[in-house]
Amino acid sequence: MKVTGVSFIRNAIKYDYPIVEAILSILPICDEFVVAVGNSDDDTLNLIQNIDPQKIKILQTTWNDNFRAGGKVLADETNKALRGVSKDTDWVFYIQGDEVVHEKYLSTIQKAMQDNLDNKMIDGLLFKYLHFYGSYDYVGDSYQWYRREIRIIRNDENIYSYKDAQGFRMGDDKKLKVKLIDAYIYHYGWVKEPKAMQQKQENFNKYWHDDEWMSQNIPQKDDFDYSQIDILKKFTETHPKVMQKRILLKNWYFDRDMSYNKLKMKDKLKKIVEKITGGYIIGEYRNYILKK
Numbered sequence: 001m002k003v004t005g006v007s008f009i010r011n012a013i014k015y016d017y018p019i020v021e022a023i024l025s026i027l028p029i030c031d032e033f034v035v036a037v038g039n040s041d042d043d044t045l046n047l048i049q050n051i052d053p054q055k056i057k058i059l060q061t062t063w064n065d066n067f068r069a070g071g072k073v074l075a076d077e078t079n080k081a082l083r084g085v086s087k088d089t090d091w092v093f094y095i096q097g098d099e100v101v102h103e104k105y106l107s108t109i110q111k112a113m114q115d116n117l118d119n120k121m122i123d124g125l126l127f128k129y130l131h132f133y134g135s136y137d138y139v140g141d142s143y144q145w146y147r148r149e150i151r152i153i154r155n156d157e158n159i160y161s162y163k164d165a166q167g168f169r170m171g172d173d174k175k176l177k178v179k180l181i182d183a184y185i186y187h188y189g190w191v192k193e194p195k196a197m198q199q200k201q202e203n204f205n206k207y208w209h210d211d212e213w214m215s216q217n218i219p220q221k222d223d224f225d226y227s228q229i230d231i232l233k234k235f236t237e238t239h240p241k242v243m244q245k246r247i248l249l250k251n252w253y254f255d256r257d258m259s260y261n262k263l264k265m266k267d268k269l270k271k272i273v274e275k276i277t278g279g280y281i282i283g284e285y286r287n288y289i290l291k292k
Helices: 019-029 044-049 069-082 103-115 194-207 211-217 241-248 265-277
Strands: 003-009 032-038 056-061 091-094 099-101 124-133 138-140 148-154 159-162 167-170 177-190 232-234 289-291
Touching (some): 003 019, 003 069, 019 099, 019 103, 019 241, 069 159, 099 103, 103 124, 103 148, 103 177, 148 167
Parallel strands (some): 003 091, 124 177, 177 289
Antiparallel strands (some): 091 148, 099 177, 124 148
């Protein structure tokens, strides 16, 4: 079984992306790794070159500014990386620049790939998510966060990155048939020093919206306001080992009154149904077909 990791990145240093940690977190179970490194204003290319030159293949790319709306450029960059995967690869492990896998899940992930290697009815593997917010001590607990997404796919030229690169589709816009595995992706996209977070918001939203929307919805200020979130819960477990240094270097403080709850009434009702049914979420968007 051959596994190839895939990612894309641009301006990792400027916007404080944990791309090195992302790659290192899954590198032990990858035979090779393809990274599409976009035209950057910092030393991102050198950063990636120094991770593991023996395993990592770099594709230098230029982001297409004509794909600005809807985050399409992110899928375009993902597809460039997918085209760089070796033909003899069986599984492609896709990870974004702010996602990290805890080492405790690697054996589970590897076993799931092996167990489903010959099951052609399965196109990919579905992961659970933890979305950290404000600091490394809190995770989002409302329905604005996606709770599952595909991160391992077969090496099939008919499979492509969908919309803003959150998931995948096949052929003529068909959803992939996937199995849910007992492993989490730790999403750190909302954990940054407030100034860096504000800069990220001002930059990254340009890939979804036009200038008019930006001026009306993204306030021009120095620090991002983390207090606007609806509801969080405390994270009491351990972070991946590759994240430990970054966590120790954290230079800002974020605290949260856990009694503070801004959930809408419909979401409170959803919580009740989810608890009663053991996990069913009314109206949940699923970009996949879940198989047993």
